[in-house]
Amino acid sequence: MNPQQDDPREEFEPGVENPHRFEPKYAKSGIGQFSKVLIVVGAIMTTIGVIGGFSAMFLMKDGSHSVFLDLLMLAPLGFLMAFTGITGWVISGGK
Numbered sequence: 001m002n003p004q005q006d007d008p009r010e011e012f013e014p015g016v017e018n019p020h021r022f023e024p025k026y027a028k029s030g031i032g033q034f035s036k037v038l039i040v041v042g043a044i045m046t047t048i049g050v051i052g053g054f055s056a057m058f059l060m061k062d063g064s065h066s067v068f069l070d071l072l073m074l075a076p077l078g079f080l081m082a083f084t085g086i087t088g089w090v091i092s093g094g095k
Contacts, residue, residue: 031091032089039089041078043082044078049075053070054072
């Protein structure tokens with residue numbers, strides 16, 4: 001390859017194959033760490049809400065209301081928490 005020609009691999013990110021390329025060290029932000037916690041807690045809440053809520057709904061044939069049926073409300077809350085966590089994690093740079 002002629003050194004005067006541009007490398008087609010460097011079209012979007014110059015120096016991507018260069019081992020001596022300088023990349024500044026970024027400190028992990030508190031928002032990034034908090035966002036990871038939100039993702040995990042939201043996923044757990046969604047899982048508990050879906051499994052517990054739907055199983056209570058399908059197992060109770062008589063139409064009575066149970067405390068376990070209230071677990072179904074954890075699913076949308078957990079989804080919102082996980083979505084907020086993913087958004088915060090992306091905004092913080094994925095660190």
